[in-house]
Amino acid sequence: MTVPDMTKEHDLVYEGKAKRVYRTQDPRHYLVEFKDDATAQDGRKKGQIRGKGAVNCQVSAVLFSHLASRSIPTHFIRLESENTMVVRRLSMLPLEVVVRNIVAGSLAKRLGIAEGTKPAFPMVEFYYKDDALGDPLVVEDHIVALGIAARDVVASLREASCAVNRELAPFLAERGLTLVDFKLEFGWCDGGLVLGDEISPDTCRLWDSATGERLDKDRFRRDMGGIEEAYTEVLRRLTGRA
Numbered sequence: 001m002t003v004p005d006m007t008k009e010h011d012l013v014y015e016g017k018a019k020r021v022y023r024t025q026d027p028r029h030y031l032v033e034f035k036d037d038a039t040a041q042d043g044r045k046k047g048q049i050r051g052k053g054a055v056n057c058q059v060s061a062v063l064f065s066h067l068a069s070r071s072i073p074t075h076f077i078r079l080e081s082e083n084t085m086v087v088r089r090l091s092m093l094p095l096e097v098v099v100r101n102i103v104a105g106s107l108a109k110r111l112g113i114a115e116g117t118k119p120a121f122p123m124v125e126f127y128y129k130d131d132a133l134g135d136p137l138v139v140e141d142h143i144v145a146l147g148i149a150a151r152d153v154v155a156s157l158r159e160a161s162c163a164v165n166r167e168l169a170p171f172l173a174e175r176g177l178t179l180v181d182f183k184l185e186f187g188w189c190d191g192g193l194v195l196g197d198e199i200s201p202d203t204c205r206l207w208d209s210a211t212g213e214r215l216d217k218d219r220f221r222r223d224m225g226g227i228e229e230a231y232t233e234v235l236r237r238l239t240g241r242a
């Protein structure tokens, strides 16, 4: 593959809050560049986390590779540099799927339940991707009746997300990380659903299994400090590298 010229505007397909996506010479593939920019509170809180792009890219590469080794299809093909990866081009669904093993964040707030509460089983939620609306929570009937996705697709998304959870939770636990919750995004490729986007400390809650220390974006959201160190620690636990 020839690496796109990342200074050329025509190679840029999309720029989001945390990533830039570029065309490559192969129309089936994109190059994803992970940025150090961080946002929270629907974009109202902005900042930079030094080295975040490189950590999120490499953490995602490790976790996508693990999932692929367990027969879960993902868009990841290979790392191109420390903060870029080559991926399969997907046609993305406008949905975010959140899986929760432990109550935290928005759920704790909305239902008035203490963070750290363990539900009877992992809970799956769907959010409609729309920045202007602040990615609202939707139920299955909204998704189906309003034509966002068919009922069997919703069932497949739920199943695939639970399969990801069954693979990642023990993988991370072996590395001293409790997978509290996480967000996934899926797209279509060659007629099948494929996991896309990223799986990183930006999109997962990861608590140190021994101390309960937060090693994820909550440090940024809640102005806790030690953000770079937490991200680097996650990468170190997954790869042995810092």
Ligand code: UDP
Pocket (backbone or CB within 6 Å): 098, 104, 105, 106, 107, 135, 181, 182, 183, 202, 203, 204, 205, 217
């Ligand atoms: N999450 C995400 N992107 C979003 C919203 C949530 O990656 O736009 C992740 C978040 O990092 C956490 C999980 O999804 O791991 C559940 O987030 P929650 O609904 O508690 O929202 P938050 O507290 O992050 O606003």
